[in-house]
Amino acid sequence: MRNALALVVVIVLAGLMMAGVSQLPPPGSPDGAVHRHVAAHYIDGGKEAAGAPNLVTAVLLNYRALDTYGEVVVIFAALLAVLAVGLAGHSRGPQRGADELPVSPVVDLVIRLLAPFIALFALFMILEGHVLPGGGFQGGVVLGALMILLGLVLGPRRLRRMLPTPALFWTRSVALLAFALVAVAGLALAGWLFALPEQYWLRELIIVGLELAIGIGAAFALVGFYLSLEADRHR
Amino acid sequence: MSEFLLSVAAALLIASGCLFFLAGTVGLLRLPDFFCRLHATTKCDAVGGVLILLGVALVAGADGQTVRIVALIALIAISSPTAGHALARAGWHAGHRPWTRESGEKEKSHEPE
Numbered sequence: 001m002r003n004a005l006a007l008v009v010v011i012v013l014a015g016l017m018m019a020g021v022s023q024l025p026p027p028g029s030p031d032g033a034v035h036r037h038v039a040a041h042y043i044d045g046g047k048e049a050a051g052a053p054n055l056v057t058a059v060l061l062n063y064r065a066l067d068t069y070g071e072v073v074v075i076f077a078a079l080l081a082v083l084a085v086g087l088a089g090h091s092r093g094p095q096r097g098a099d100e101l102p103v104s105p106v107v108d109l110v111i112r113l114l115a116p117f118i119a120l121f122a123l124f125m126i127l128e129g130h131v132l133p134g135g136g137f138q139g140g141v142v143l144g145a146l147m148i149l150l151g152l153v154l155g156p157r158r159l160r161r162m163l164p165t166p167a168l169f170w171t172r173s174v175a176l177l178a179f180a181l182v183a184v185a186g187l188a189l190a191g192w193l194f195a196l197p198e199q200y201w202l203r204e205l206i207i208v209g210l211e212l213a214i215g216i217g218a219a220f221a222l223v224g225f226y227l228s229l230e231a232d233r234h235r
Numbered sequence: 236m237s238e239f240l241l242s243v244a245a246a247l248l249i250a251s252g253c254l255f256f257l258a259g260t261v262g263l264l265r266l267p268d269f270f271c272r273l274h275a276t277t278k279c280d281a282v283g284g285v286l287i288l289l290g291v292a293l294v295a296g297a298d299g300q301t302v303r304i305v306a307l308i309a310l311i312a313i314s315s316p317t318a319g320h321a322l323a324r325a326g327w328h329a330g331h332r333p334w335t336r337e338s339g340e341k342e343k344s345h346e347p348e
Contacts (some may be wrong), residue, residue: 104324110317114310 136214144222175217
């Protein structure tokens with residue numbers, strides 16, 4: 001009975017989808033709806049309007065800024081959930097890191113050798129994100145991976161000591177705060193959320209600032225995940 | 236003529252690089268234990284990747300691209316053996332012991348048909 005019902009549901013849904021797909025314009029046709037309205041508008045004025053020479057960035061941080069804000073909130077919420085779960089288990093006594101292995105001198109040397117280059121690459125990805133494909137999230141992930149790598153070599157305790165709680169507090173929430181600030185400033189000064197100022201250099205500066213905030217936020221969210229999983233391992 | 240020779244050299248380098256990747260993959264699938272598999276797979280990146288990149292550098296010639304390729308080769312030559320070393324060390328400390336013919340025989344006799 002349930003199988004028959006499932007079959008009916010599948011057939012109905014598949015029929016609806018087939019009907020929808022059959023109405024689509026042929027892929028790549030220049031007079032499809034997607035290519036005539038918004039996309040043409042973005043391509044014509046995107047660079048000036050959005051303050052980003054790269055159109056993907058223009059869409060991500062300006063036309064769809066609210067959407068990106070949502071993504072930032074999702075990452076932040078995930079971090080909050082992980083931290084909350086970690087806190088809930090912390091009452092079981094002090095942490096023990098008894099089985100910690102000394103780091104191999106080879107790995108230590110190579111990571112020290114490569115770390116500056118990785119950091120430079122992360123920063124490059126974040127800052128060049130408004131000119132080239134790439135950007136805040138990707139660069140932030142590279143930066144976060146670098147810090148996790150350093151945590152593996154130096155030991156999580158030294159990583160934790162390098163990142164005092166106030167610093168963690170601000171770096172984790174910086175993306176959220178920056179987006180909220182830009183949104184509210186736009187609303188106050190121009191009348192709608194994420195409105196950017198008239199001057200082009202100011203627009204570009206704000207976009208770069210947002211990229212930087214996303215990168216730092218993503219990096220420290222990753223470090224937060226790592227530190228709290230690491231603390232969990234010793235319990 | 237020299238261009239032809241260059242292409243042939245590049246093709247040979249790339250083909251032998253692919254051969255290393257093939258051998259590494261077969262080793263990953265067929266060798267008996269963690270350390271043997273690691274031994275096989277680290278050859279892929281370190282030797283195969285470097286050979287392929289050398290071939291590509293020959294094709295690119297004296298160009299800005301070649302500088303980047305050389306930098307990539309340096310990166311692989313440093314990072315890949317380090318990763319292999321770190322994995323082997325972690326495996327040893329996690330309790331893996333290298334496979335020997337005796338231990339293999341013993342395992343086989345324990346296994347049901």
